[in-house]
Amino acid sequence: MKAVVWQGINRMVVEQVPDPQILQPTDAIVRVTATAICGSDLHLMDGYVPSMVHGDIVGHEFMGEVVEVGSEVRKFKVGDRVIVPFPISCGKCWYCQKGLTSLCDNSNPNAQIAEAMWGHSPAGIYGYSHITGGYAGGQAQFARTVFADANLYKVPEGLSDEQVLFLTDILPTGYMAAEHCDIQGGDTVAVFGCGPVGLFAIKSAFLLGAGRVIGIDRFPERLEMARRMGAETIDYGEEEVFERLKEMTGGNGPDSVIDAVGLESHGTGIGGLADAVKQTTRVLESDRPHAFRSAIMACRKGGTVSVPGVYGGLADKIPLGAFMNKGLTMKTGQTHVHRYLDILTDHIVRGDIDPTMIITHRLGLDDAPHAYKIFKHKHEGCIKCVLDPWADPKDHAPVR
Amino acid sequence: MPEQQLSPQNSSPNERLLAGGLGLGLILLSLRQSGPAGMAVAAGGALLLSGAAMGRGVGDAVVGIQRTPQDEIAVEKAMTIGVSPQELYTFWRNFENLPRFMNHLESVKVQEGGQRSHWVAKAPLGSEVAWDAEITEDVAGKRIAWKSLDGTPVPNEGRVEFREAPLGRGTEVQVVLTYRPPGGTLGAAVARMLGEEPGVQIAEDLRRLKRLLEVGHQPTTEGQASGRKNAFTKAEAKMYDNRRTS
Ligand SMILES: [Zn+2]
Ligand SMILES: [Zn+2]
Numbered sequence: 001m002k003a004v005v006w007q008g009i010n011r012m013v014v015e016q017v018p019d020p021q022i023l024q025p026t027d028a029i030v031r032v033t034a035t036a037i038c039g040s041d042l043h044l045m046d047g048y049v050p051s052m053v054h055g056d057i058v059g060h061e062f063m064g065e066v067v068e069v070g071s072e073v074r075k076f077k078v079g080d081r082v083i084v085p086f087p088i089s090c091g092k093c094w095y096c097q098k099g100l101t102s103l104c105d106n107s108n109p110n111a112q113i114a115e116a117m118w119g120h121s122p123a124g125i126y127g128y129s130h131i132t133g134g135y136a137g138g139q140a141q142f143a144r145t146v147f148a149d150a151n152l153y154k155v156p157e158g159l160s161d162e163q164v165l166f167l168t169d170i171l172p173t174g175y176m177a178a179e180h181c182d183i184q185g186g187d188t189v190a191v192f193g194c195g196p197v198g199l200f201a202i203k204s205a206f207l208l209g210a211g212r213v214i215g216i217d218r219f220p221e222r223l224e225m226a227r228r229m230g231a232e233t234i235d236y237g238e239e240e241v242f243e244r245l246k247e248m249t250g251g252n253g254p255d256s257v258i259d260a261v262g263l264e265s266h267g268t269g270i271g272g273l274a275d276a277v278k279q280t281t282r283v284l285e286s287d288r289p290h291a292f293r294s295a296i297m298a299c300r301k302g303g304t305v306s307v308p309g310v311y312g313g314l315a316d317k318i319p320l321g322a323f324m325n326k327g328l329t330m331k332t333g334q335t336h337v338h339r340y341l342d343i344l345t346d347h348i349v350r351g352d353i354d355p356t357m358i359i360t361h362r363l364g365l366d367d368a369p370h371a372y373k374i375f376k377h378k379h380e381g382c383i384k385c386v387l388d389p390w391a392d393p394k395d396h397a398p399v400r
Numbered sequence: 401m402p403e404q405q406l407s408p409q410n411s412s413p414n415e416r417l418l419a420g421g422l423g424l425g426l427i428l429l430s431l432r433q434s435g436p437a438g439m440a441v442a443a444g445g446a447l448l449l450s451g452a453a454m455g456r457g458v459g460d461a462v463v464g465i466q467r468t469p470q471d472e473i474a475v476e477k478a479m480t481i482g483v484s485p486q487e488l489y490t491f492w493r494n495f496e497n498l499p500r501f502m503n504h505l506e507s508v509k510v511q512e513g514g515q516r517s518h519w520v521a522k523a524p525l526g527s528e529v530a531w532d533a534e535i536t537e538d539v540a541g542k543r544i545a546w547k548s549l550d551g552t553p554v555p556n557e558g559r560v561e562f563r564e565a566p567l568g569r570g571t572e573v574q575v576v577l578t579y580r581p582p583g584g585t586l587g588a589a590v591a592r593m594l595g596e597e598p599g600v601q602i603a604e605d606l607r608r609l610k611r612l613l614e615v616g617h618q619p620t621t622e623g624q625a626s627g628r629k630n631a632f633t634k635a636e637a638k639m640y641d642n643r644r645t646s
Contacts, residue, residue: 005627018625024617053637055628072616092614094482094569106611109619109644112604124619130640136624144624147615 002389003057003140004368009047012372014365017057020136020144025072028148030084032389034161035062035139037368038169039195040262040310042376044129048263049312051113051130058127059139060086061168063161066152067142075149082152084138084145085337086169088124091150102334107147108133117313122334139368141389153341156349162386163348166200166355172340174200174260177308178208180331181256186211190245190254190298191231192291194222196358196384197308198260202229203353205258214248216241221381225358245298253300261291262309289315296323307332358384364391472555475577475598479606482570482614485562486541491613492560492573493544501608504601516549529554555580573609575602 005015020029038061043049063083066076076082088108089101096104104123108114111121114131124146127137136144145152155164174197181189189205191198194217205213206229215226218237226233234244245253295305296319305328323330347353360383363371371385481488491497495517499505506520506528520530531552537545537559547557556579563572577598611618622641628634 001625003625003627007627015627017627020625021623023620023623026615026617051640053628053640054633055626055637057626088619090615090619092482094480106615107619109621110640111607112600112644113640130637133619134621134637134640136621136626140625146619 001141002365006052006056006058007054012045012369014368020142022070025070026147027070028066028073028076028145029068030064030143030145031067032062032064032138032141032143034165035059035387036165037371037375037385045372049129057136057140059137060126060128062138063165073148076152081155083164083168086125087334087337088146089150089338090147099336099339101336101338162356167341167344170196171200171344171355172337173197173308173335175204175340176335177201177258177306178204180306181304183208183210185209187255188212188249189256190214191258191260192216192295193261194226199225199229199358201258201260202226202231206230219378242298253298255300256304257295257299258306259291259295259309263311293319299328301326304329359386361385363387364393365389366393472578472580475602477602477606478572478574479610480565480569480572481610485564485571488571489541489562501612502605
């Protein structure tokens with residue numbers, strides 16, 4: 001089959017690899033009908049997530065049709081149309097039973113390594129380095145999914161692939177980020193980063209009762225999209241964000257701030273430069289926490305900083321003084337995707353959210369290297385790429 | 401972010417930097433070697449690197465081995481497992497179940513009467529050690545203790561406790577093990593560098609037990625599809641597989 005494979009820093013290539021097989025009785029094989037590139041895949045491509053090995057199949061946003069099930073799979077059968085949430089839930093451990101599925105105790109075969117790095121191990125994740133299990137990902141024609149009964153989610157009839165694909169990650173991620181803000185009627189929420197997760201966080205903040213949402217980015221097409229979601233916007237290339245946010249909120253700052261950027265944020269000034277230099281070593285500092293620092297500084301006293309952006313290792317110079325003296329609360333986490341699936345599917349069916357509106361590019365899997373490039377550099381107005389693993393290589397045209 | 405707080409045991413930033421640099425260097429170096437030597441160096445590198453990330457000293461990463469006043473190695477590990485203390489006790493009390501999750505055990509045979517048992521373990525570098533043990537304490541649902549009989553090459557004794565965990569989390573199982581390894585502390589330190597460190601072993605054994613009882617098997621990626629092209633990248637992937645739980 002064809003798959004997108006990481007072959008080193010900045011080298012995502014499409015290769016022929018062996019088809020996946022059932023390895024354990026709770027596995028299911030899915031024929032992938034749609035997959036997407038996530039912002040956090042860029043951290044893999046850029047080599048900031050440790051423990052990637054040349055030849056790893058990437059991709060953690062994918063869906064398709066079940067083509068084979070292991071002997072212990074009860075809830076799914078061949079022919080079912082499913083989405084595959086990115087964190088792997090065993091369904092049995094205490095965390096999974098509490099709905100904290102991205103913290104599953106049992107699904108990461110490399111838990112020992114994760115514990116050395118982070119103290120405790122989170123769940124395994126598809127296509128996302130060996131620290132989170134080394135599972136082959138779904139930017140491929142077929143994928144092996146594990147603990148199928150606990151993980152797969154049957155797509156309701158009448159919904160298209162593109163309407164449900166983002167339920168695997170970025171839609172619940174944006175939603176959980178907004179939920180973490182604990183929005184009280186009419187609150188103002190600022191969202192750093194108007195990429196796919198930021199945009200869904202904006203939409204979700206409104207659904208959860210925010211009065212105002214302010215989106216911060218520097219790419220015109222993303223800011224435009226944020227405005228279409230109902231947000232006011234700040235272009236950080238043009239304006240001083242901290243001052244502008246204070247001004248817009250009567251001097252208070254937003255009630256909560258979402259860092260939807262993560263470890264590769266673009267800093268300015270000396271701090272930003274120091275981060276960039278240290279991060280190139282990939283040892284002295286693995287994360288550039290510029291957006292995170294800004295979020296802490298901007299948030300009103302007693303407010304909440306919500307962090308859906310991915311961080312991997314060590315970050316420098318967090319304004320802990322501001323964090324403590326302002327009495328802030330921080331909420332973070334990989335998304336517990338499974339717990340949001342029913343709620344968000346209902347919203348999609350009712351038309352409250354149209355996840356397809358963020359899609360700017362539809363390409364064949366063969367075009368993945370190009371898709372990664374335009375997504376990373378925000379060329380061609382790229383906000384979100386969806387890949388079709390079965391498209392005829394010649395039969396595509398970038399669609400806006 | 402508790403890991404940011406420095407405690408007296410934590411190493412200085414310079415020491416961490418050194419360990420980090422050394423760790424990375426060892427990992428890179430190991431990639432140029434093949435076979436078990438490369439793996440060992442890589443494992444050492446990973447250990448130092450993770451030690452640096454956590455603020456542990458270099459020395460601590462290499463020989464953080466506890467000893468009793470009698471110069472025995474002491475290991476103590478705990479894990480919470482989502483079944484009742486009685487279930488867990490019953491599973492453990494049938495010693496013949498132990499090799500199902502203790503990777504270093506080849507077999508345990510319970511002898512007539514049920515108090516004595518014969519243990520065969522895999523030792524470093526492909527050898528085997530065997531000994532006889534007897535139960536010294538047995539409280540249903542709570543505690544099992546055992547001790548090796550005289551004349552064993554690796555004198556050892558152990559105790560496992562089962563306590564009901566709060567909040568419906570199941571059972572807190574705690575293993576306490578003391579033994580006198582061949583080669584003394586140095587032997588244990590070398591074994592540790594080769595990935596045979598007893599504390600890690602027991603922790604991984606308990607994790608396998610948890611997975612066996614909670615989900616029925618160990619998750620694995622062994623045999624999955626990938627785009628590895630040569631022995632080099634296969635060995636690198638194997639470095640992770642070798643350090644994994646399952
Ligand atoms: Zn993602
Ligand atoms: Zn679980």
